[in-house]
Amino acid sequence: MPELPEVETVVRGLQAVLPGRRIHDVRLGKTDFIEDAAALERDLPGSRVRGVRRHGKFLVVELEGSNSGPPRFSLLIHLGMTGQILVCPADARIAAHTHVFFGLDDGREFRYTDIRRFGKMRLIAGDSPLAPLEKLGLDPLEASEKEFVALVCSRRARIKALLLDQTVLRGMGNIYTDESLWRARIHPTRLGASLKEVELRRLYRAVRGILNEAIRLRGSSVSDYVDSEGRTGEFQLRHRVYQRLGEKCFRCGAQIRRTIVAGRSSYFCPRCQLAPRTNRKGSR
DNA sequence: CTTACGGCCTGGGTGC
């Protein structure tokens, strides 16, 4: 499941091969996950890649058009759960569920594969700030400790929901929220406003540490994530709670539990991450 | 406004 570290890994891979490349042709399979498929077919051929960057879990491919189309535009890609981007020789075997092909001027092909098609793709004209990205919160790796504390300490929502909320912090998903909360020894249902200063600082450090380590290991391959060269990541080997139901906590040996928080499976250690007393349903 | 929750999209994996 692509979250910040996986998207960052894909972006770095694309940065090594895409800038300067010209897109010759566009071929599309199913297009129900593309905002305006006709726009891709119309504006991309002849365009050149200026750069690739990440914004939260979004990939942004910056392009300059050919003479006819708009001069500058961006291709916005969200990988959803099962989206994969691969840059490969044009004659390489085509994986099932591959729905987007961009022929490149070096004989290779940019391909987008997405089993579930929960991903999104959209072409946006102009240089202006990209509307879908404007509502997103701070990048957890760019936010200062002070900013992080301010985002959380005034909120009554559960900390797990806050970390998952892309308008608060952009880029965290289920894996990295659970791993961060375990490292910081904070239970997922604790309310943001209930966290003490020392806990907030611990969480801030945990989030940054986990994300940076995950990037270093090129992400977590839990379902079918691979990077733009088709390689799996290795951070799944360092998971301490995620999908470890019933296994022993690496810190205290207690059995890892699972509960639903913010509509998501949440793995935690019942001994290291103590549940709050105050927000249990039905208790007075 | 903030928060919580259910439903929807899709298809692979699981269990009967």
Place this chain on the structure above:
DNA sequence: TGCACCCAGGCCGTAA
């Protein structure tokens, strides 16, 4: 061999 069911992330509508 079939098939109902679960689950995943983001988003949206609704309700308190």
